[in-house]
Amino acid sequence: MTEAVEQWLDRLKNCGYIADTNVAAAVHLSNHLNRPLLVEGPAGVGKTSLAKALAKVTGRDLVRLQCYQGLDATHALYDWDYPKQLLTLRATNESGAVNVDSLYTWNYLIERPLLQSLRMSRAPVLLIDEVERADEDFEALLLELLGEFQITIPELGTIRAHEPPLVILTSNRTRELSDALRRRCLYLWLDYPDPIREMLIVETAVPNLNQNLSAQIVAAVKKIRDWNLLKPPGVAESIDWAQSLLLFKDAGMTEDMLRWSLGAIVKTQEDWSIIDSHGLRTLWLIS
Amino acid sequence: MADQLVISRWIQANRRDVVNFSRFLRTHGFFVAVADTIQATAIMAEQSVANSVTTMILWRVIYAKTPIQWQQFEHLFNRYFGLGARFQNVEASAREPDATVAGQQSQPQRTFSVEVLARKPLLGYNPDWGAHYPLHPDSSINYGRMRQTTRVMLQRWAQSWGFYRASGFGSDPDWRKIMVNSLRRGGEMVNWATWGPKPSLPRLVILVDVSGSMRQYAPFYLSLAWQFVRSGARVEVFAASNNIIRITSRLRQTGPLGPDVIGPQEIGGGTRLGWAFCQMWEQYRRYLTRHTIFLVASDGFDTGEPGRISQYFPLISRAVRMVYWFNPLLLEPGYSPQSSALITCLPWCHFHVGIRDEASWEKFSRDFANQLFLKNP
Numbered sequence: 001m002t003e004a005v006e007q008w009l010d011r012l013k014n015c016g017y018i019a020d021t022n023v024a025a026a027v028h029l030s031n032h033l034n035r036p037l038l039v040e041g042p043a044g045v046g047k048t049s050l051a052k053a054l055a056k057v058t059g060r061d062l063v064r065l066q067c068y069q070g071l072d073a074t075h076a077l078y079d080w081d082y083p084k085q086l087l088t089l090r091a092t093n094e095s096g097a098v099n100v101d102s103l104y105t106w107n108y109l110i111e112r113p114l115l116q117s118l119r120m121s122r123a124p125v126l127l128i129d130e131v132e133r134a135d136e137d138f139e140a141l142l143l144e145l146l147g148e149f150q151i152t153i154p155e156l157g158t159i160r161a162h163e164p165p166l167v168i169l170t171s172n173r174t175r176e177l178s179d180a181l182r183r184r185c186l187y188l189w190l191d192y193p194d195p196i197r198e199m200l201i202v203e204t205a206v207p208n209l210n211q212n213l214s215a216q217i218v219a220a221v222k223k224i225r226d227w228n229l230l231k232p233p234g235v236a237e238s239i240d241w242a243q244s245l246l247l248f249k250d251a252g253m254t255e256d257m258l259r260w261s262l263g264a265i266v267k268t269q270e271d272w273s274i275i276d277s278h279g280l281r282t283l284w285l286i287s
Numbered sequence: 288m289a290d291q292l293v294i295s296r297w298i299q300a301n302r303r304d305v306v307n308f309s310r311f312l313r314t315h316g317f318f319v320a321v322a323d324t325i326q327a328t329a330i331m332a333e334q335s336v337a338n339s340v341t342t343m344i345l346w347r348v349i350y351a352k353t354p355i356q357w358q359q360f361e362h363l364f365n366r367y368f369g370l371g372a373r374f375q376n377v378e379a380s381a382r383e384p385d386a387t388v389a390g391q392q393s394q395p396q397r398t399f400s401v402e403v404l405a406r407k408p409l410l411g412y413n414p415d416w417g418a419h420y421p422l423h424p425d426s427s428i429n430y431g432r433m434r435q436t437t438r439v440m441l442q443r444w445a446q447s448w449g450f451y452r453a454s455g456f457g458s459d460p461d462w463r464k465i466m467v468n469s470l471r472r473g474g475e476m477v478n479w480a481t482w483g484p485k486p487s488l489p490r491l492v493i494l495v496d497v498s499g500s501m502r503q504y505a506p507f508y509l510s511l512a513w514q515f516v517r518s519g520a521r522v523e524v525f526a527a528s529n530n531i532i533r534i535t536s537r538l539r540q541t542g543p544l545g546p547d548v549i550g551p552q553e554i555g556g557g558t559r560l561g562w563a564f565c566q567m568w569e570q571y572r573r574y575l576t577r578h579t580i581f582l583v584a585s586d587g588f589d590t591g592e593p594g595r596i597s598q599y600f601p602l603i604s605r606a607v608r609m610v611y612w613f614n615p616l617l618l619e620p621g622y623s624p625q626s627s628a629l630i631t632c633l634p635w636c637h638f639h640v641g642i643r644d645e646a647s648w649e650k651f652s653r654d655f656a657n658q659l660f661l662k663n664p
Contacts, residue, residue, distance in 0.1 A: 002341055187351050189351070
């Protein structure tokens with residue numbers, strides 16, 4: 001293993017993010033080659049947390065753009081401050097001649113997250129979260145940013161980043177992304193962690209948890225993931241469940257308590273019926 | 288250790304390996320841009336890569352673009368660069384001193400010289416490689432020692448089964464043909480037809496995989512096939528890589544140190560087992576009877592369409608009496624069949640055995656003779 005990858009492993013671990021070598025190698029390459037990193041995987045495996053951890057590790061700001069259907073350039077890149085322009089125009093009309101070009105300067109520009117990340121003096125970590133939720137047009141909009149780390153504003157010209165930001169795109173694969181977008185990014189598939197790593201993650205997130213309990217939680221969650229649920233529990237759900245179970249620890253584990261706490265990992269009625277059909281005792285050894 | 292040796296040689300090698308690997312990935316559905324190839328090269332030049340696993344991890348981030356490609360990449364990387372037990376064997380043989388004895392001809396086809404390794408530092412599977420090595424029976428084998436074993440096995444495999452039927456040559460009337468001829472001629476029985484000579488169908492059909500991945504083992508299997516053919520038994524031998532060629536007559540005309548059975552330009556690399564089985568079924572079906580023993584000598588690494596294998600191999604298996612799969616990798620410690628071709632074929636094989644040299648062949652034959660093999664294969 002290269003030293004750099006090991007260093008990334010340690011640095012991420014120190015920030016509370018338990019990564020494996022694949023993650024560390026991807027982060028190292030993204031940082032080294034100045035290329036965006038596209039992270040795909042099931043929900044709740046730590047894609048967004050990776051970006052947060054990177055911001056913490058590198059000491060950079062985190063600029064986050066949450067994607068949604070209908071997101072466009074005016075919400076992601078920049079927008080002109082029309083009320084301000086209008087007011088200026090009225091004021092100038094009263095005084096005399098109007099210079100239209102003076103209305104399209106930085107004074108009237110509202111910076112949105114993407115432009116903001118390019119203009120920051122210290123390059124931030126730019127998180128473009130759940131990019132597949134945005135429209136395909138928005139993907140095309142991102143191409144220039146991801147390929148060249150620049151944005152072209154017709155009135156102002158091309159704005160290039162002094163220092164390329166560390167860009168992390170996440171996707172839950174509810175829609176296939178275009179080849180053009182994939183081509184500009186490095187790729188990381190983040191799957192459910194293996195049980196030992198998941199135990200480490202849970203124990204790091206919930207410090208008071210003893211090893212036996214965390215092992216039981218991880219084993220039960222792993223079993224549930226094999227049951228073909230509509231929403232299989234991710235690592236985030238494991239942590240929530242651990243925190244819930246910790247509250248009942250002193251009272252001793254009963255079937256009722258287990259049922260109450262399972263709300264942390266089972267999120268639909270259909271999944272509940274699957275759990276019930278298997279029986280709670282197959283999940284947990286209840287005395 | 289072997290991996291470090293590989294990587295150190297890799298660093299000294301030119302960029303052609305990376306370019307060829309990118310090309311290889313493109314043929315497997317990867318969208319590899321030129322920029323990706325450049326960055327993969329740059330990473331190798333800049334990073335102090337400790338082993339092949341790290342290379343694979345770093346390159347996967349660059350080359351893979353979808354979850355399926357992410358899962359496939361490790362397999363393709365290992366297949367292209369051959370970093371496994373097979374490769375370590377090759378490396379070990381490469382490190383051995385040249386065993387040339389004065390007055391005897393060396394055997395370059397059995398050991399890989401260091402020069403060859405340096406030229407192809409990540410030695411292993413490459414689609415352009417197959418059959419670019421001498422393909423004739425191996426002269427380093429002690430045929431005298433193997434003869435008895437081979438004869439015993441032939442008696443078991445290629446002996447007649449069922450009732451003996453005379454050939455009927457020249458004497459028995461072929462009533463069907465007589466009737467057809469007479470009807471054609473207005474009912475006159477003018478032509479007296481008899482049965483022709485009955486074709487002597489083979490009892491043993493051997494398919495030897497001679498692709499790049501079988502480079503180390505193909506000479507032994509050809510030697511075995513040559514000895515079968517030489518014994519006069521009814522044997523048909525086929526060589527398969529990206530094509531299938533019937534080599535029975537060629538084996539009759541060659542021998543150890545004889546001319547090559549297959550020329551370098553006749554057959555290319557990249558195993559297409561599915562295609563080979565398809566050709567066997569469509570073109571040579573007459574050889575696959577209920578008396579036939581079908582031997583396949585292959586490591587199961589296949590670059591063709593898995594669908595063809597699942598379509599044709601069961602047909603062959605049902606048609607013949609028994610299917611033996613000789614897998615040279617089965618003797619590797621800790622080996623378990625992982626390739627999709629093997630996983631598809633093994634349920635249809637009667638026996639999956641590890642044979643790759645004289646010793647393993649003798650052991651198999653001994654077990655077979657002692658009936659141990661049949662009781663507990």
